[in-house]
Amino acid sequence: xxxxxxxxxxxxxxxxxxxxxxxxxxxxxxxxxxxxxxxxxxxxxxxxxxxxxxxxxxxxxxxxxxxxxxxxxxxxxxxxxxxxxxxxxxxxxxxxxxxxxxxxxxxxxxxxxxxxxxxxxxxxxxxxxxxxxxxxxxxxxxxxxxxxxxxxxxxxxxxxxxxxxxxxxxxxxxxxxxxxxxxxxxxxxxxxxxxxxxxxxxxxxxxxxxxxxxxxxxxxxxxxxxxxxxxxxxxxxxxxxxxxxxxxxxxxxxxxxxxxxxxxxxxxxxxxxxxxx
Amino acid sequence: xxxxxxxxxxxxxxxxxxxxxxxxxxxxxxxxxxxxxxxxxxxxxxxxxxxxxxxxxxxxxxxxxxxxxxxxxxxxxxxxxxxxxxxxxxxxxxxxxxxxxxxxxxxxxxxxxxxxxxxxxxxxxxxxxxxxxxxxxxxxxxxxxxxxxxxxxxxxxxxxxxxxxxxxxxxxxxxxxxxxxxxxxxxxxxxxxxxxxxxxxxxxxxxxxxxxxxxxxxxxxxxxxxxxxxxxxxxxxxxxxxxxxxxxxxxxxxxxxxxxxxxxxxxxxxxxxxxxxxxxxxxxxxxxxxxxxxxxxxxxxxxxxxxxxxxxxxxxxxxxxxxxxxxxxxxxxxxxxxxxxxxxxxxxxxxxxxxxxxxxxxxxxxxxxxxxxxxxxxxxxxxxxxxxxxxxxxxxxxxxxxxxxxxxxxxxxxxx
Numbered sequence: 001x002x003x004x005x006x007x008x009x010x011x012x013x014x015x016x017x018x019x020x021x022x023x024x025x026x027x028x029x030x031x032x033x034x035x036x037x038x039x040x041x042x043x044x045x046x047x048x049x050x051x052x053x054x055x056x057x058x059x060x061x062x063x064x065x066x067x068x069x070x071x072x073x074x075x076x077x078x079x080x081x082x083x084x085x086x087x088x089x090x091x092x093x094x095x096x097x098x099x100x101x102x103x104x105x106x107x108x109x110x111x112x113x114x115x116x117x118x119x120x121x122x123x124x125x126x127x128x129x130x131x132x133x134x135x136x137x138x139x140x141x142x143x144x145x146x147x148x149x150x151x152x153x154x155x156x157x158x159x160x161x162x163x164x165x166x167x168x169x170x171x172x173x174x175x176x177x178x179x180x181x182x183x184x185x186x187x188x189x190x191x192x193x194x195x196x197x198x199x200x201x202x203x204x205x206x207x208x209x210x211x212x213x214x215x216x217x218x219x220x221x222x223x224x225x226x227x228x229x230x231x232x233x234x235x236x237x238x239x240x241x242x243x244x245x246x247x248x249x250x251x252x253x254x255x256x257x258x259x260x261x262x263x264x265x266x267x268x269x270x271x272x273x274x275x276x277x
Numbered sequence: 278x279x280x281x282x283x284x285x286x287x288x289x290x291x292x293x294x295x296x297x298x299x300x301x302x303x304x305x306x307x308x309x310x311x312x313x314x315x316x317x318x319x320x321x322x323x324x325x326x327x328x329x330x331x332x333x334x335x336x337x338x339x340x341x342x343x344x345x346x347x348x349x350x351x352x353x354x355x356x357x358x359x360x361x362x363x364x365x366x367x368x369x370x371x372x373x374x375x376x377x378x379x380x381x382x383x384x385x386x387x388x389x390x391x392x393x394x395x396x397x398x399x400x401x402x403x404x405x406x407x408x409x410x411x412x413x414x415x416x417x418x419x420x421x422x423x424x425x426x427x428x429x430x431x432x433x434x435x436x437x438x439x440x441x442x443x444x445x446x447x448x449x450x451x452x453x454x455x456x457x458x459x460x461x462x463x464x465x466x467x468x469x470x471x472x473x474x475x476x477x478x479x480x481x482x483x484x485x486x487x488x489x490x491x492x493x494x495x496x497x498x499x500x501x502x503x504x505x506x507x508x509x510x511x512x513x514x515x516x517x518x519x520x521x522x523x524x525x526x527x528x529x530x531x532x533x534x535x536x537x538x539x540x541x542x543x544x545x546x547x548x549x550x551x552x553x554x555x556x557x558x559x560x561x562x563x564x565x566x567x568x569x570x571x572x573x574x575x576x577x578x579x580x581x582x583x584x585x586x587x588x589x590x591x592x593x594x595x596x597x598x599x600x601x602x603x604x605x606x607x608x609x610x611x612x613x614x615x616x617x618x619x620x621x622x623x624x625x626x627x628x629x630x631x632x633x634x635x636x637x638x639x640x641x642x643x644x645x646x647x648x649x650x651x652x653x654x655x656x657x658x659x660x661x662x663x664x665x666x667x668x669x670x671x672x673x674x675x676x677x678x679x680x681x682x683x684x685x686x687x688x689x690x691x692x693x
Contacts, residue, residue, distance in 0.1 A: 089575045100573065104573040104574070106574075109563060117576070118574035126556065126559065129493075129500040133502065149290065
């Protein structure tokens with residue numbers, strides 16, 4: 001399943017220099033401090049889950065990485081060099097690919113056109129055949145199940161559209177792929193497919209930043225979980241060595257929260273039932 | 278290539294077992310009917326409509342399909358058809374330009390004033406008129422992109438402002454006659470493709486179609502993709518050749534194929550090439566499909582809008598020049614009235630969606646032929662302008678309904 005390099009990492013070997021590292025990133029919108037002093041590292045062949053409640057600053061952080069917003073302060077280091085990301089195009093040129101939650105596909109265009117939109121292969125005219133072939137090879141690498149690449153993406157299912165969006169992010173051979181809630185709108189089987197895709201990306205040594213609300217997804221594919229709370233770092237966990245409860249506690253901000261109280265209450269009830277038996 | 282070869286090693290785009298294979302004639306028909314039901318209707322309604330119009334008017338007046346009338350009809354298409362190419366572009370990015378009529382009027386006024394009153398060379402005045410189109414397009418795109426004014430308001434303002442400018446240019450004269458000896462009037466009124474050459478031209482067009490189709494087959498085969506049947510390509514090219522030569526023969530019974538119509542078709546083909554085979558064309562469709570999607574794919578959306586508005590105004594200016602040449606006059610009534618309606622209606626009737634992202638340069642040609650056929654047929658029946666307006670309005674409404682219904686159908690069949 002996993003490649004040797006990621007297996008080694010999970011065994012606790014020293015992490016190589018991160019591909020992407022953020023230090024002291026802050027961003028405010030008017031009186032609202034959306035992000036304060038955020039640190040984040042992503043290495044090659046690593047899936048980092050970015051977690052946080054609504055309003056924790058996940059989306060703002062993603063927008064900074066994808067060049068939509070600029071940070072007020074802090075540094076972004078990419079491949080060991082300090083980088084300034086002032087536009088989406090620059091972000092992509094650096095090697096950061098973002099798959100947005102709403103996918104941002106053009107429904108009227110076919111799969112090939114969507115995959116290569118904005119960076120068509122051309123020799124005076126568009127090289128449709130070369131792109132079609134390239135599209136198939138990309139989709140095969142992801143073991144994607146798309147029946148035809150010459151149909152408008154509107155006719156694809158949610159999971160297939162997600163696949164197209166992820167395949168599109170790979171066209172420029174990026175080193176970091178940011179996935180914004182890739183499973184939020186998907187059914188059980190399609191979610192599994194997308195999680196497989198993420199594992200394949202890791203095997204191909206991409207660094208992956210996975211934004212999600214779904215703890216099950218985190219448990220399934222993530223190596224580390226970075227938690228944001230109210231715009232600040234609130235923990236960096238090795239997913240395999242940490243209980244889900246601890247991560248949830250970091251997300252909600254306290255070991256004593258509605259979620260943990262419920263968990264305790266349920267557990268207590270179960271104990272009581274067992275005792276009474 | 279035989280079918281056994283194909284099944285032994287399937288091309289890489291046909292290896293998914295869920296693909297419904299279209300084998301033989303019946304399979305192709307089934308695929309076609311499924312696409313039609315799904316709302317992928319393309320040019321079918323307008324072609325059917327055109328046949329219907331031809332049959333009805335021919336039954337009412339046998340002069341309608343005569344060589345002489347068809348020659349006039351096609352020549353008549355050139356000016357407004359050219360304007361309609363620009364309308365197709367703005368519709369593709371889901372915008373509108375309501376000022377094309379006034380823009381064409383300004384262009385004809387520039388021609389009249391510059392060429393006739395100031396004795397400037399013809400090429401210079403025509404270039405000036407086109408530059409005026411570029412300037413107007415730039416102003417529209419600044420207002421639209423920079424200040425986010427909806428395009429129909431910008432161009433509605435433009436309609437009035439340009440109309441004023443046209444009146445100002447023409448001044449007290451109100452109307453300027455353009456001498457017949459000038460190149461443009463001669464071109465529009467009396468220039469036809471020489472008979473022998475017209476047959477060669479049609480043969481060349483068919484050969485071009487054949488060779489580009491075969492080149493495509495070769496490229497697809499080189500990339501291990503599925504290829505259409507080569508026999509089919511030869512068959513289609515042959516049919517095209519026969520149809521074109523027959524039409525040419527019929528038109529040559531009278532004066533032949535007019536130069537303005539050839540110019541118009543060349544412009545349509547060129548625009549179709551730009552829209553379907555270049556990255557710019559792809560970005561136009563992408564912006565029409567999803568502005569946000571296009572922007573995030575790294576397309577400079579503002580530049581796409583700018584190119585489209587500028588091209589639309591330029592086509593309107595060129596259409597105005599052609600129309601001034603056709604009428605041999607530039608007057609305060611040039612471009613007023615039905616020019617706007619006809620040019621926009623032609624694009625929509627021809628099958629370009631009002632909702633953006635769907636359409637083709639060919640719809641300008643198909644649509645304008647429909648409109649001019651109706652106009653010509655009603656004129657032959659001695660019906661007044663009032664009836665003509667009402668019928669053209671009805672046809673436009675019908676076209677928009679077809680557009681809307683097929684859009685819903687696409688959504689229902691997951692092809693939106």
